[in-house]
Each structure stands twice: as C-alpha cells, then as structure tokens.
Amino acid sequence: MNINPALKQLPVYQPGRPIEEVARELNLPADSIIKLASNENPFGPSPLAIAALQKSLAGLSLYPDGNAFYLKNKLAAKLGLEPNYLVLGNGSNEIIEFLGHAFLRPGVDVVVSQYCFAIYPIITKLFGANLITVPARDYGHDLAAMLGAITPETALLFVANPNNPTGTFASREEVIQFVNLVPDHVLLVMDEAYLEFLEDPLDLAPLVRSGARKNLILMRTFSKIYGLAGLRVGYGIAHPELVSALEKIRQPFNLNLPAQIAALAALDDEDHVRKTRSNNFGGLEFYARAFREMGLEYVPSAANFILVRVQAGQRVFEAMQKLGVITRPMGGYGLPEWIRISVGTPAENNRCLTVLKTVLAA
Numbered sequence: 001m002n003i004n005p006a007l008k009q010l011p012v013y014q015p016g017r018p019i020e021e022v023a024r025e026l027n028l029p030a031d032s033i034i035k036l037a038s039n040e041n042p043f044g045p046s047p048l049a050i051a052a053l054q055k056s057l058a059g060l061s062l063y064p065d066g067n068a069f070y071l072k073n074k075l076a077a078k079l080g081l082e083p084n085y086l087v088l089g090n091g092s093n094e095i096i097e098f099l100g101h102a103f104l105r106p107g108v109d110v111v112v113s114q115y116c117f118a119i120y121p122i123i124t125k126l127f128g129a130n131l132i133t134v135p136a137r138d139y140g141h142d143l144a145a146m147l148g149a150i151t152p153e154t155a156l157l158f159v160a161n162p163n164n165p166t167g168t169f170a171s172r173e174e175v176i177q178f179v180n181l182v183p184d185h186v187l188l189v190m191d192e193a194y195l196e197f198l199e200d201p202l203d204l205a206p207l208v209r210s211g212a213r214k215n216l217i218l219m220r221t222f223s224k225i226y227g228l229a230g231l232r233v234g235y236g237i238a239h240p241e242l243v244s245a246l247e248k249i250r251q252p253f254n255l256n257l258p259a260q261i262a263a264l265a266a267l268d269d270e271d272h273v274r275k276t277r278s279n280n281f282g283g284l285e286f287y288a289r290a291f292r293e294m295g296l297e298y299v300p301s302a303a304n305f306i307l308v309r310v311q312a313g314q315r316v317f318e319a320m321q322k323l324g325v326i327t328r329p330m331g332g333y334g335l336p337e338w339i340r341i342s343v344g345t346p347a348e349n350n351r352c353l354t355v356l357k358t359v360l361a362a
Contacts, residue, residue: 035326110157
C-alpha cells in the first residue's frame, strides 16, 4: 500500500484518559473515579442544553441542517456579526484541519510557541509543512520572538490565549500590538478556547468585522464553558472571504443534529456560564494557595486548569490514577516533571489535592 509518507513520523494525539478505560484497567468502580485531565466543565452540560436535547431525540432519523442556519444566526447575533463571518466545526480541532487544507503544503512555514497545543504541530506535519517553534517565555508565548520568526514562506501563526497546556496569558496591550504587526501574508490563528474564563477578555472580533485584519481568525468552542465537549462544537470567526474558502473544505453535516440543538440552547444559559466561571476562579485560587503551601512550583493560570511541577510527572500521574484521580502528565509536551490538573468542583479539588499529597509523601 502506498500510504502517505508524512504519516510515518506523525505523532498521535494522546487525550486525557476516559473514566471507563481507567476503571477497566485498574478494576476500579467507575463512579469512584474523578477525571481532572481534559479541562472539561465540572458541572456538566448546560441544563438548558440537556432539556433541548431530550425534546429532540425523535428527530435523529433525519440529517441535520448542513449549514446550521439557526445556530449560526443566533451565534452571529450574540457576537455582533453577520453569519457569513462564521464557520462551524466538529470541535475547534476541525477548524484547525480546515486551515491545514487551505494553507499548508511542503515548503510552507508554520510558527508556533514552545508548549503549544499539540494539534498545531500534528496538522503542520500532516500536510508536509515546516514547523518553526519559538522558545517560550515564562512558559508562555514570546510574541516579539514569534514575529521575528516569520519568513516570506510563513502561512500560519498559531497563538492560544490563554494557552493550553500552560494556562499562560498575554496582556491586552501585548496582543493588540502583536495582532497589528503580523504581516498581511500570514494568517494569525488566535485560539480562544478558554476566553470565557477571563474576567475581562479582549474582544478581537471587531477587527475582523471591520475588515481591519483580514488575516485574522478567532477560534472558540462550546466544549469548555458550556460543557458540551462530548458533542464537539467549535467555530471560527473570520473575514467572509476566508470563511467562503473554508466552507469549500467543510464536509456536509459536520455538525450533527444534537450538537446544533444543544449549542443553540446553551447560548441562552448565562446562569450556567456564571456558575462555571465563579467556580473556576475559586478553584484556581484553591490550587495556587495549596501549591504555595506545599512548596511546589506552578504556573499561574488564566484558563480552567493549572500546571504544577511534581518532579516525576508520569509516576505521579500513574500513582494518582490508581487512587481514582485522573490528571494529565505533560511529558508529551516537553514537560516531564509536570502534571496538568483541570479545575473540578470544590469536592473534586479537595480530593485531588489529598491524593496528590499522599502520592508525593510516598
């Protein structure tokens, strides 16, 4: 078989381990395990989304609206945009893949930061493009250095703000200056999956809406703050010319019917968003205070997770898992001494910390 040679050295993305898989492997009751590995919403889906889904089940024999008309229009109204500024994806990961199809090929450069989201390098290598990795600054983006790494062959520049997996955050002033300095021939991909966890987020959508930055796409998701990770709903905000190109790549019915219905209802659930955000602020402070008391190095986070240095990340991850707490080891990100912990409910956070102390003491 003549398989694409680019696949030979392509790394495989390793997600956080599912509860069911850990339960089978370790012979533990599934309901005794908590998962703080994948930055999921600890309160689950929006209750409004659940109610809407229950009413929609009889329609599952029908294909969904291929253009997601109602979701796209409602989302556009919420964002102050026309619908033709939006492209919807099966999670924001699919938006990244759209960009790969549209922009990447051998001889093209992609600029990322050290400790970036793992999918950026994977998509780059999948399409045979050249990856330029800029060393991090304090575990976050060195935006000035990233500008300096741009070449005439650069097609895409990825920035996640807040960043996954480190939780670092570039200030409003830094980002505005950076966005305005990216050359027109480079598409700046601002990954804003964790934007809603910020107290006062910078809204870059007006730059897209006004046409001031046609080389900018913002990626957002319903997976985190709305708790719909299992349904995979992401979207990109970009100039209509770019959206039109990406629509040619998008597969028919890429957003299934339950996903559209749940996302549509979740947009109205401000109570769920406020509750999630409030819990997250408290959880981050809980972990930061505990790590300071324990003498553990951590990276201050602006997202819904926190990175902590435990010396032997894989060993600590495995030991905590045996005690029913799933975290995320960071060896695959070049941080083998660290684990990443998603913010859970107060009870989950307390249990996680107790288990972590037990493992470190051992």
